[in-house]
Amino acid sequence: MTRAGPEFRWLLPSAVADPELPGDRARPRRTVRDWAVDLCAFLGAALIGMLAADAMHSTPGYSDTVMALDQLVGALACCAVWLRRRWPVGLAVVLVLVSLGAPVASGAVLVALFSLAVHRPFKPVVLAVSSLAVVTSVFQPVLRPDPTTSLLTNAIAGTVFILLVTAWGMLVRSRRQLVLALRERATRAETEAALRAENAQRLAREAIAREMHDVLAHRLTLLSVHAGALEFRPDAPPAEVARAAGIIRDSSHEALQDLRQIIGVLRSPGEGADDRPQPTLATLDALVAESRAAGMKVVLDRRIPDAADVPVATGRNAYRIAQEALTNARKHAPGAEVTVTVTGRPGEGLAVEVRNPAPVGAVPEVPGSGQGLIGLTERATLAGGRLCHGRAPDGSFAVEAWLPWPS
Incomplete structure (x- = not known):
């Protein structure tokens, strides 16, 4: 199987052509947008965790120690959301396993799965971690049952939420991939346009060089012939010498004018050729x-x-x-x-x-x-x-x- 050339990379799926997008790896410093997004993610995880903790408190059969331990685990899970950019895979796996015995970490799990789907390709990372999350959502009601709902309802609800946040993250990643591909394509189009313009400029300069050779060769040959005649015939009549000198003067002036106009065109290639009528x-x-x-x-x-x-x-x-x-x-x-x-x-x-x-x-x-x-x-x-x-x-x-x- 041959490797795709650079001119076809933008046509390939981003998971193959570019498995990591800008921002997949943690930035050295968070931007204002990063802080705002991470704060919203933390608040969202904390809100879901508080709703889960409230539901657990209303369920008889759990001691105060278990409740306090759940709240502590939930708080740590919400705080761990701030690490989702640096270790998205490891954080998601740890939170999924923690949620198996601590339902209050469910909000942090959803945030971690969403972040994982945004920053990593679907195969094999997102698929493997999402499958693990689905399995834990099925077994969680068995370990921490909720008397108000059935096991099947809890399992279905957990699976649906996991699939929704994963699909949402994949959608965001796909949009970023599309924007990146369009940006790369626009940059390539600008580069190709610049190369075409440069090539056209080069061809124009070559044409000017040919014109310069034809024109100046004619003028300078006149100079050479008449200067040679004056050299080989120093005893020529004054009228003939004056006539040859006049031709040398006129040819020199015309050659200088041609050279000035050609150099002017070469200095400003975008301003067009000289204004003198062409022969x-x-x-x-x-x-x-x-x-x-x-x-x-x-x-x-x-x-x-x-x-x-x-x-x-x-x-x-x-x-x-x-x-x-x-x-x-x-x-x-x-x-x-x-x-x-x-x-x-x-x-x-x-x-x-x-x-x-x-x-x-x-x-x-x-x-x-x-x-x-x-x-x-x-x-x-x-x-x-x-x-x-x-x-x-x-x-x-x-x-x-x-x-x-x-x-």
């Missing part, structure tokens, strides 16, 4: 123009009549794919002509291809992490599309992506 396929012309201004030779072949018809998410993914491919072409094939082809229609999907021939001559080393194409593949896959990249036999390099475009 779409309609902004692909601006990306190509920016690359041309940086000195690249880019040919845009867009065979879509209206870029606004493309869904926003699909257009943004196509933009990011083209942006990263142009960034890679600028780094690894400077001076080569890059062709960007965008085709598709609703229901057939959107295809994006970025192709550049093999570079001519030596290529300056530009550091890179190699994660850009991996990120593009992941982006296309998450969008429900696909992406492949590689070098052709003629030395050219191509990035081909297909994205779903619902009809």
Whole structure:
């Protein structure tokens, strides 16, 4: 038999999943509620004991010594009720046995049985002690007969009272178990909700990190290319140097703005993404123009009549794919002509291809992490599309992506 996992414990009966409830064991210090409940239990036991003592006094045949002894035993039994939290089982067993010869302890017995049913599971403790109490209630009238009532009546009355207080205690315990299970379930639900929120936050931060890589890689590559051009051509005309410096300045400013907005989102993930409009396929012309201004030779072949018809998410993914491919072409094939082809229609999907021939001559080393194409593949896959990249036999390099475009 396998052990139940923690996620199913709240479905099991408390006698199996949690045999002891909070409060089953005596607290180091009684609370105000404990004092009030224990006082009521003591008064209830004393009241029943006084009624039993009065009935015994009215019965002839008992000496004053026996009466005094009964009263002493009854008082001690009522005082012992204050120990019911610390030793519920032992107290109940002792009082049941004492009541066999001292009917004035019957009130304390009922209180002890009720407390036992509240603080211990039914099987085997409560069942065994209650059965012992029923047996003693049957034999008690034989040892201490009451002439006013028959033995059968006394036995039935004692059994009924024992069953009633035991059932009442079990009902209280069941209610406490239900409250405890509901509380545990609510706590677990709150924990799971917090974990789901944390997971959603983590996914959002990962998406932001991907966006950061795509955007900053494009900006910083411009900086690297133009800074390298200034380094390798110190004798360039002043106009060309000024133009390259302006592009470096603008790219640095835009990269800094992007970084600030992304860091702001990371610091306050619950406040939403940045307020700047996200790129779409309609902004692909601006990306190509920016690359041309940086000195690249880019040919845009867009065979879509209206870029606004493309869904926003699909257009943004196509933009990011083209942006990263142009960034890679600028780094690894400077001076080569890059062709960007965008085709598709609703229901057939959107295809994006970025192709550049093999570079001519030596290529300056530009550091890179190699994660850009991996990120593009992941982006296309998450969008429900696909992406492949590689070098052709003629030395050219191509990035081909297909994205779903619902009809």
